[in-house]
Amino acid sequence: MKRIGKRLRSNLVIYGLVVVTYVVLQMVMGSGHISSSLQGQLVPICVYVVMAVSLNLTIGVLGELSLGHAGFMSVGAFTGVVACIALEGIISLGAVRMAVSMLIGAACAALAGVLIGIPVLRLSGDYLAIVTLAFGEIIKNIINCLYVGIDHRGLRISFLTSAAALELAEGGRVIIDGPMGISGIKKLSTFTMGFALILITLFIVLNLIYSRSGRAIMALRDNRIAAESVGIPATKYKMMAFVTSAALAGAAGTLYALNYSTVTAAKFNFNTSILILVFVVLGGLGNILGSIIAATVLTILPEMLRQFNDYRMLVYAVVLILVMLATNNDDFKGLLYQIRGKILARNGTKGKEGAVNE
Amino acid sequence: MTFLSYFISGLSLGSIYAIIALGYTMVYGIAKMLNFAHGDVIMVGSYICFFAVSRWNLPPVVGVLLAMILCTVLGVTIERLAYKPLRSAPSLSVLITAIGISYFLQNAAQLLWTSNPKVFPSVVGDGSVKFFDGRLSISVITIVTIATCVVIMVALTWFTSKTRMGKAMRACSEDKGAAQLMGISVNHTISVTFAIGSALAAIAGVLLSSAYPTLMPTTGSMPGIKAFTSAVFGGIGSIPGAMLGGILLGIIEIFSKGYISTQLSDAIVFAVLIVILLVKPTGLLGKQITEKV
Numbered sequence: 100m101k102r103i104g105k106r107l108r109s110n111l112v113i114y115g116l117v118v119v120t121y122v123v124l125q126m127v128m129g130s131g132h133i134s135s136s137l138q139g140q141l142v143p144i145c146v147y148v149v150m151a152v153s154l155n156l157t158i159g160v161l162g163e164l165s166l167g168h169a170g171f172m173s174v175g176a177f178t179g180v181v182a183c184i185a186l187e188g189i190i191s192l193g194a195v196r197m198a199v200s201m202l203i204g205a206a207c208a209a210l211a212g213v214l215i216g217i218p219v220l221r222l223s224g225d226y227l228a229i230v231t232l233a234f235g236e237i238i239k240n241i242i243n244c245l246y247v248g249i250d251h252r253g254l255r256i257s258f259l260t261s262a263a264a265l266e267l268a269e270g271g272r273v274i275i276d277g278p279m280g281i282s283g284i285k286k287l288s289t290f291t292m293g294f295a296l297i298l299i300t301l302f303i304v305l306n307l308i309y310s311r312s313g314r315a316i317m318a319l320r321d322n323r324i325a326a327e328s329v330g331i332p333a334t335k336y337k338m339m340a341f342v343t344s345a346a347l348a349g350a351a352g353t354l355y356a357l358n359y360s361t362v363t364a365a366k367f368n369f370n371t372s373i374l375i376l377v378f379v380v381l382g383g384l385g386n387i388l389g390s391i392i393a394a395t396v397l398t399i400l401p402e403m404l405r406q407f408n409d410y411r412m413l414v415y416a417v418v419l420i421l422v423m424l425a426t427n428n429d430d431f432k433g434l435l436y437q438i439r440g441k442i443l444a445r446n447g448t449k450g451k452e453g454a455v456n457e
Numbered sequence: 458m459t460f461l462s463y464f465i466s467g468l469s470l471g472s473i474y475a476i477i478a479l480g481y482t483m484v485y486g487i488a489k490m491l492n493f494a495h496g497d498v499i500m501v502g503s504y505i506c507f508f509a510v511s512r513w514n515l516p517p518v519v520g521v522l523l524a525m526i527l528c529t530v531l532g533v534t535i536e537r538l539a540y541k542p543l544r545s546a547p548s549l550s551v552l553i554t555a556i557g558i559s560y561f562l563q564n565a566a567q568l569l570w571t572s573n574p575k576v577f578p579s580v581v582g583d584g585s586v587k588f589f590d591g592r593l594s595i596s597v598i599t600i601v602t603i604a605t606c607v608v609i610m611v612a613l614t615w616f617t618s619k620t621r622m623g624k625a626m627r628a629c630s631e632d633k634g635a636a637q638l639m640g641i642s643v644n645h646t647i648s649v650t651f652a653i654g655s656a657l658a659a660i661a662g663v664l665l666s667s668a669y670p671t672l673m674p675t676t677g678s679m680p681g682i683k684a685f686t687s688a689v690f691g692g693i694g695s696i697p698g699a700m701l702g703g704i705l706l707g708i709i710e711i712f713s714k715g716y717i718s719t720q721l722s723d724a725i726v727f728a729v730l731i732v733i734l735l736v737k738p739t740g741l742l743g744k745q746i747t748e749k750v
Contacts, residue, residue: 380550
């Protein structure tokens with residue numbers, strides 16, 4: 100009973116923090132006390148939070164290092180925007196059209212997840228990591244060679260040629276123009292949409308983690324052989340976590356792409372995958388709240404460091420290294436432990452109980 | 458004849474990948490970490506050689522030596538400051554630190570040398586050698602690259618199998634604890650590994666920039682990823698594997714550029730890698746590790 104109560108409490112803390120942050124930000128925005136640079140960052144923050152939480156599902160919960168998460172984001176971004184443009188005449192309400200596009204983006208990314216998961220999940224460790232990296236690069240390469248247009252006959256797709264090969268009829272429109280990507284996107288993403296996506300992501304991920312399947316996935320992470328010996332089908336559960344993670348990344352990709360007027364495949368490269376990996380590791384593996392905070396802080400941090408101008412990415416790199424060194428330093432850990440012990444001691448019996456539970 | 462000329466340029470590109478991959482694979486074999494900053498050490502090496510040769514007008518040989526020395530110092534310093542404190546940390550923390558170092562080197566290079574592309578001077582010399590009545594011409598840089606790779610391969614094989622230090626390295630990669638009990642200083646051995654890897658990175662940087670003469674702070678990252686791929690391709694941790702993987706990757710890349718599509722060449726290279734790993738999950742020459750229950 101007590102454990103269920105604790106889990107519910109920690110989940111409520113996560114949902115509560117997200118909702119409170121949203122409400123406070125909305126109020127601040129309403130009164131106009133928010134800098135325009137931060138306002139421009141709101142949707143990207145939502146995107147990165149969703150990306151980090153979904154990658155945490157693969158790395159922290161499933162325990163497999165993925166270096167190609169941006170690939171799924173890319174699939175979601177491109178299919179989502181194509182869907183959004185194709186549906187322009189059918190669904191007139193922007194928010195509904197965007198929600199449908201996000202669903203399509205997520206579905207396509209999930210499909211990519213299945214296709215990639217079949218070979219990838221046979222491997223393990225560093226080999227799995229390098230194959231996900233390879234898939235990320237392959238997706239980028241393929242989208243770079245893809246030409247998609249639309250006219251009254253419907254969607255037309257051409258590969259490795261040029262936009263002219265689409266042979267669009269009068270009034271047709273090129274959507275994906277190979278390496279130029281998609282341009283002239285109508286901006287549909289709003290902070291509220293991003294907030295909704297975060298809530299949906301949290302709902303899916305937290306429910307998965309605390310379900311029977313989630314426990315199976317974590318058992319596979321902790322000891323694959325022991326888990327298989329008690330009859331847990333490894334491939335099924337690995338696939339479940341991997342594909343869920345891919346689908347959420349796809350939805351985040353659509354949200355991201357619809358926030359800008361142009362989007363190219365080069366944006367979703369290896370560096371983007373690494374950026375999200377950094378969020379997950381700094382936030383703590385398997386720690387959902389940690390991922391949310393790390394993604395938010397590290398997206399704002401380079402902006403806040405703008406006063407250092409040219410030095411900001413250098414400072415970012417140094418901060419990254421120092422955090423890693425500090426969190427793995429025994430002296431520093433001991434110091435933190437002592438501080439926590441003092442705080443707990445001050446809180447008296449309640450603190451003691453907490454310490455036992457930890 | 459086109460086939461032969463593609464083959465030779467593939468061999469040359471593959472030699473560069475192989476030299477870089479050696480750095481990855483040696484460090485992985487001994488410290489069990491993916492050193493993501495390795496690609497950026499290549500870039501630093503190229504810049505040092507560039508400044509030595511075209512700004513300070515030093516002879517090319519001195520430029521290359523200077524690049525090797527400074528890169529060695531850089532590599533050992535990075536290892537001391539960033540990786541050594543993390544020896545017992547989880548591998549993901551080390552990976553993130555390596556990424557941090559990579560960001561740091563790229564941004565420092567951008568601040569110091571701006572992001573304007575620099576044209577790398579021909580350190581090795583222009584000109585080409587003609588075969589078959591001029592139907593096949595091989596540039597000097599290609600020949601030098603392949604020759605350098607062969608020399609490095611022979612020297613490293615000799616080093617790891619015959620010298621005391623080489624044996625210590627193999628012992629450390631086999632079992633660190635046992636090596637320490639036999640009186641091998643593990644920390645010293647790891648430092649030496651980083652030194653050798655970084656010196657090789659400097660050579661690779663000079664060769665790479667001679668073949669593709671645009672030099673930017675991000676020059677090292679893509680060849681770095683490709684070389685990392687080739688190290689895995691050949692079986693990470695294995696020195697002959699890195700050589701084989703690098704050369705095969707270079708040849709596949711040039712052939713797919715020549716015969717299939719320039720735009721899709723990277724996708725094809727990575728697709729071949731995936732197929733190989735599916736058939737042989739530990740790479741071409743990797744050791745099969747049996748899992749004990």
